[in-house]
Amino acid sequence: MDNKKTAEKMPFWQLLQNSKIEIPIIQRDYAQGRPEQIKVRERFLNTLHNTLEFSQGIELDFIYGSQVDDTMQPLDGQQRLTTLYLLHWYFAKKANLLSEFKKFFKNFSYETRISSREFCEALVSENIDIDHLQSTDKLSEIIIDRPWFFLSWKNDPTISAMLNMLDAIHHKFYNIEQGWQKLTDTKLIQFYHLDLDNFGLSDDLYIKMNARGKPLTTFENFKALLEKQISVDNWEEKSLIPTEKFAYKIDNTWTDLLWCFRDENDLFDDGFLQLISNIYLITRTKKENIQQISNEPTLLMPGMFDKNSFDYLVQTLDSYSRVDFKQLNSSLPMMKYLHFKDINYENFFELIVKSEGITYPQRVMFFAQTSYLNINAKFDSDNFADWMRVIRNVVNNSTIDNDESFIGALGLVRELAQGSNDIYKYLSENSVISKFASKQVEEEGLKAKTIIVSMDNKQPIHQLEDTKFCQGRIKFALDCLATFDPTQLNKIRTNVVEKYFNANDITNDIRRVLLTIGDNKFYYYWGSWLYALNQPKRCLIANTEDLKKSLSEYNYYLKELTQLLVDNHPAEVIADYQIPKDMPNWKKRLIQEPGLLEKSKQHYVAISRDDSRCWLIPLSRVANSDEGRLLCEEVI
Numbered sequence: 001m002d003n004k005k006t007a008e009k010m011p012f013w014q015l016l017q018n019s020k021i022e023i024p025i026i027q028r029d030y031a032q033g034r035p036e037q038i039k040v041r042e043r044f045l046n047t048l049h050n051t052l053e054f055s056q057g058i059e060l061d062f063i064y065g066s067q068v069d070d071t072m073q074p075l076d077g078q079q080r081l082t083t084l085y086l087l088h089w090y091f092a093k094k095a096n097l098l099s100e101f102k103k104f105f106k107n108f109s110y111e112t113r114i115s116s117r118e119f120c121e122a123l124v125s126e127n128i129d130i131d132h133l134q135s136t137d138k139l140s141e142i143i144i145d146r147p148w149f150f151l152s153w154k155n156d157p158t159i160s161a162m163l164n165m166l167d168a169i170h171h172k173f174y175n176i177e178q179g180w181q182k183l184t185d186t187k188l189i190q191f192y193h194l195d196l197d198n199f200g201l202s203d204d205l206y207i208k209m210n211a212r213g214k215p216l217t218t219f220e221n222f223k224a225l226l227e228k229q230i231s232v233d234n235w236e237e238k239s240l241i242p243t244e245k246f247a248y249k250i251d252n253t254w255t256d257l258l259w260c261f262r263d264e265n266d267l268f269d270d271g272f273l274q275l276i277s278n279i280y281l282i283t284r285t286k287k288e289n290i291q292q293i294s295n296e297p298t299l300l301m302p303g304m305f306d307k308n309s310f311d312y313l314v315q316t317l318d319s320y321s322r323v324d325f326k327q328l329n330s331s332l333p334m335m336k337y338l339h340f341k342d343i344n345y346e347n348f349f350e351l352i353v354k355s356e357g358i359t360y361p362q363r364v365m366f367f368a369q370t371s372y373l374n375i376n377a378k379f380d381s382d383n384f385a386d387w388m389r390v391i392r393n394v395v396n397n398s399t400i401d402n403d404e405s406f407i408g409a410l411g412l413v414r415e416l417a418q419g420s421n422d423i424y425k426y427l428s429e430n431s432v433i434s435k436f437a438s439k440q441v442e443e444e445g446l447k448a449k450t451i452i453v454s455m456d457n458k459q460p461i462h463q464l465e466d467t468k469f470c471q472g473r474i475k476f477a478l479d480c481l482a483t484f485d486p487t488q489l490n491k492i493r494t495n496v497v498e499k500y501f502n503a504n505d506i507t508n509d510i511r512r513v514l515l516t517i518g519d520n521k522f523y524y525y526w527g528s529w530l531y532a533l534n535q536p537k538r539c540l541i542a543n544t545e546d547l548k549k550s551l552s553e554y555n556y557y558l559k560e561l562t563q564l565l566v567d568n569h570p571a572e573v574i575a576d577y578q579i580p581k582d583m584p585n586w587k588k589r590l591i592q593e594p595g596l597l598e599k600s601k602q603h604y605v606a607i608s609r610d611d612s613r614c615w616l617i618p619l620s621r622v623a624n625s626d627e628g629r630l631l632c633e634e635v636i
Contacts, residue, residue: 008193012084013104013184015063015193020071020107021085023078023116030110032079033161033168039356041165043295044083045172051189052173052182058292060191062301064225067195076221077191080299081108083165084189089123090139090169091179093130115150116158122148135174139166192303218298219269222276223250226302235310246314254317261353271353273297278352279316282367282410283309287403294360312374319373320349328369331381332388360406361395367410371417380421387420390427390444393465393472398437408436424448443475450484460486464493469501469548476558480566488566496565505543508597509570514541514561515591516577522557523605525550532628533615535606542603586614586635599633606632 015021023030032041051058063077074081085108092098098105105124110116126148130139140163143149153159173179182188227247230236242248258275262268277297284290292299305313329346345351348366352358368391372384391413400409412434419426427448432441451458464474477492478484500510514522523538526546530537541547547558564573579588590596597603600616607614615632622628 009059009190010193011183011187011190012081013088015072016085016088016107017104019067020109021081022068022071022073023082023110024073025111027074027078029113029116029156030079030082030158030161030165032083033163033165034157035164040296040298041168044080044299045168047292047295048083048087048189049172049176052176052179055182055186055188057188057190059289060189060292060299062192062194062303064194072193072195076225076301079218080191082110082162086162086165087169087173088180088183090166090173091176091183093128095180097180098124110158113156113158115153115156119153119156119159119162130170133170135171137170139170140164194303217267217269219273222273222300222302226305229302229305230310233307235307249314249317253321257317257321258353261350268353273300274358275349275353276300276313278358278363278366279313279370280304280309282363282370283312284407284410287407290403290406294358315374316370319370323373323379325349327379327381328384331385333385360400360402360409363406364395364400364409364413365391368413368417368420371413372420375417376421383421383423387423389462389465389472390416390423390448393444394437394440396471397440397473405436408434412436412441424451428452439475440473443473443478446478447474453484457484457486460489460493464489464497467493467497467502469497469544473548476555476562479555479559480563491566492562495567496562500565500570501544501547503544506541506547507570509574509594510561511540511597511603512591512594513564513570513573514557515587516574517557517560517564520583520587523607530606530615530617530622530632531624532622533606533632535608535615537604537606537617540597540600540603540605584611584613586612589635590614596635612636 010018031037032044047058050056060080063074063081065072065074065077067073085105089098089105092101092105102124106121109120123143126146128143128146130142133139133142143163143166144151144154176182227250230246236245243252254272258268258272261271274297277293277300280300281290281293289304293304325347328349332347345354348362348369351362352366355362365388368388372387373379376383394412395409398405398409400406412432415432415434416423416426419430425448427445432438432445434441447461451461461474464470464477465472470477477489477497480492481488500506523540526539526542528537529535539546541550568576574591577591579591596616599618601618602620604617604620605614606617613634613636615634618631618633622631
């Protein structure tokens with residue numbers, strides 16, 4: 001059964017015109033506007049803002065509810081509905097259209113408390129002048145200051161949260177043009193409205209979800225609805241014994257798995273929902289829903305799952321329930337070499353459950369870890385570590401910062417996972433179809449073939465990969481070897497990489513050596529314009545990261561630099577260099593005078609168009625004035 005076929009797709013304004021919306025007493029207070037929910041609020045508002053600003057439609061997926069007479073009572077979705085209501089109210093006020101559409105705005109009401117219901121009525125009926133507000137003003141202060149506002153209302157958590165949300169909306173959407181038209185004349189923001197009566201659900205679901213008499217968490221709502229969907233869509237074999245069914249496992253086996261991640265109140269609901277959301281995301285092969293769920297895991301709805309993604313969810317949770325986490329943790333020593341902000345976790349399962357603001361690269365690493373566990377019945381520490389290392393090298397040396405690149409990375413991992421039990425053997429024998437990070441994948445294949453020839457080659461390759469400078473990319477070093485020699489590779493690591501490249505910046509002596517290599521124009525990798533002198537502006541390598549990434553396009557500079565330094569000190573290289581007769585004098589001076597480059601603190605220079613002189617720029621930029629020009633020291 002496809003739930004979307006039984007649901008009606010619509011924007012909020014259509015729902016509000018068609019039916020009354022009443023948040024029932026059984027529901028908890030409005031939470032998205034609470035001060036402590038700033039991250040949740042900001043992520044959701046950012047998604048809505050980007051949708052309106054760039055006219056890129058989104059789906060907020062399912063809003064579940066039951067129809068009572070002419071009123072829809074939402075079981076799940078009240079947070080999104082309330083925020084959308086306040087957003088529509090705000091733009092209607094800005095457009096002076098609230099009185100015209102008053103009857104429709106009165107269709108929205110909170111029944112959780114009398115004060116909440118009265119406040120919603122007052123928002124629509126009473127006078128609130130917001131025409132003169134600036135973006136930095138607080139809309140809540142205007143409302144609280146009105147004579148009809150009861151000070152006791154400030155103690156109502158729903159009203160307090162609504163006021164806070166209105167301030168956030170005013171600040172975020174103040175400069176959006178034609179907001180009302182975009183919300184009501186288009187279908188940019190839509191969801192699926194699912195009538196639970198038509199879906200075959202009854203009041204027992206409400207009872208089950210509220211049996212404790214406490215406000216429901218988003219996870220509890222999600223779990224109950226997913227269990228019902230499993231039953232309705234027949235996703236589980238009827239022959240399954242009770243302890244193998246989803247409903248049992250999520251309350252027992254998988255609860256045990258998450259128990260160590262509970263908070264001070266013995267709750268782990270947020271972490272569990274975040275885990276399930278990310279398991280859903282790593283099954284994606286298309287961009288649908290990725291951005292919304294990435295920004296806000298609570299937007300995940302059971303209706304987004306199909307049979308395949310449900311089966312993957314069960315398989316993954318089962319795999320993590322079986323694995324020995326001590327063995328898993330000890331196999332991931334390379335975690336510390338990942339340039340992620342979160343490096344204090346033992347494994348990627350823990351990172352996904354506990355970390356805030358999970359990134360696309362982190363999800364890819366979680367997918368790699370999960371793929372190994374799902375595919376390989378027997379856990380082998382060495383094979384797992386090799387597999388994770390290869391994916392780490394790819395992730396570290398590629399850009400994964402949007403939906404498209406994320407899907408590309410998932411596709412590559414999905415393809416390579418077939419050989420995750422012996423990734424070096426797989427890479428040495430198979431061509432990779434995926435085009436994602438093709439250069440790094442090609443390098444991984446080259447290293448794999450070298451390792452397969454002799455396992456003695458594995459350690460020096462890994463040691464070089466694990467340097468701060470390389471972080472998995474060692475192609476420049478391999479290019480320095482006519483034939484692979486582990487001893488020579490170790491010399492490159494100790495005599496060059498660890499000695500000269502492992503700090504945040506290279507020394508000016510290294511820059512002077514670079515000026516002796518090839519055509520002596522390595523600085524052409526970067527170009528701009530210095531208006532103060534009206535001359536081309538170049539960079540003599542900004543930092544070590546610049547040396548690694550930017551010169552990868554000019555590999556012979558980095559290759560020759562490495563070869564020169566393996567057996568020689570920079571001073572020796574410079575002393576042995578035979579300066580060409582046609583070399584400009586300014587360049588000779590930079591090479592021969594050790595202290596000259598110290599005058600360019602951030603390593604920027606201007607070079608005349610006829611190459612006859614250069615100017616040392618003290619910082620990254622100077623003012624376009626006589627004063628700025630005088631700060632630049634001319635070298636002739």
